[in-house]
Amino acid sequence: MSAPRLLGPAEVRGLVAELDLRPTKQRGQNFVIDPNTVRRIVRESGVGPSDVVIEVGPGLGSLTLALLEVAGRVTAIEVDPVLAERLPRTIAELAPDQAAAFEVVLADALRVETLPGPPPTALVANLPYNVSVPVLLHLMSLLPSLERGLVMVQAEVADRLAARPGSKVYGVPSVKAAWFADVRRAGAVGRNVFWPAPNVDSGLVYWTHREPPTTTVPRARVFELVDAAFAQRRKALRGALRGLGVTEEHLTAAGIDPLTRGESLAIEDFVRLAEAIG
Structure with missing residues (x-):
């Protein structure tokens, strides 16, 4: 079985010209033109032949083709109808041996409720x-x-996603992602790719x-x-949460100093507070 051919600068520009695309910032359309970068992403993800991979925003197929080199199956969610229509043909042309293991879903990933095929094991x-x-939070x-x-x-x-309590960049994304998963930074990517x-x-x-916190809340x-x-991160929790009916007694019952700020609380602390409120 031959490996897929990946997209380089010439192939990306050729597809853009063919489709008469005007990449939009609104849809985050910045296409990867470096094969080494997509192979690095796939390598860092650790996916293999047993994995069913979900990809969001495949665009022209740069990362999709690299995923098909190693994954058992790839389902791509694409909101742009022009790109969604062209992608299966790109896969058939550059990865004919893997075409049967690929499917594209024309949908907004923020609103999708079901996906075809077996349960996915990885999101790349x-x-x-x-x-x-x-x-990310919706799909998790x-x-x-x-x-x-x-x-x-x-x-x-x-x-922000990988931040820990007490960090200057710790915030809503950090806490909510921690409900579903253990998160870490895995490197940087330059603009020129x-x-x-x-x-x-x-x-x-x-x-x-990771399993969500055990709670009935x-x-x-x-x-x-x-x-x-x-929402007002410089405020102490007793003031920031007053609008939700949270009292100092609730905070104390949850083992939280009323004068502390949200940036010092882990997801488990917020769960305890929700339980204390009842």
Whole structure:
């Protein structure tokens, strides 16, 4: 079985010209033109022949082709109908032996509720930067079969996702991602591997699934507390959470100093607080 041919600068520009594309910032359309980068992403993700991979925003297929070199199956979610229609033909032309293991879903990843095929085991994607965190959290929630993932996001967002309590960049993305997974930074990606080049740096985030906290409180209630705690992050929790009816007694019952700030709390602390409120 022959390996897929990957997309380089000439192939990307050829496809863009053929489709008369005008890459939009709104959809985060910055196409990877460096085969070494997509192979690095796939290598860092650790996916193999037993994996069913979900990819979001495949675009012209740069990362898709690299995933098909090693993964058992790839399902790509693409919101742009022009790109979604062209992608199967690109796979058939450059990876004919793997075409049967590929499927594209024309959908908005933020709103997708079901996906075809067997339960996915990994998420590997160059996520659209303007919606990267909501997409990641939605798919982690929707697809509990996901064991791990590697996503490329804006460098600043990568720092936030992987931040620990007490860090200056620790915030809502850090806490909510920790409900679903253990997250770490997995490297940086330069701007010159994209066309058109973005005006921000990129970073890789690797995560492994972990069981959500054991609690009878709905996740939405816990996340409501998280949002409020960081809406005015310089405020002590007794003030930041007052609008939700949280009292100093609630905080004390949860073992939390009322004068502390949200940036010092782990996801387990927010769960305890939600339980104390009842």
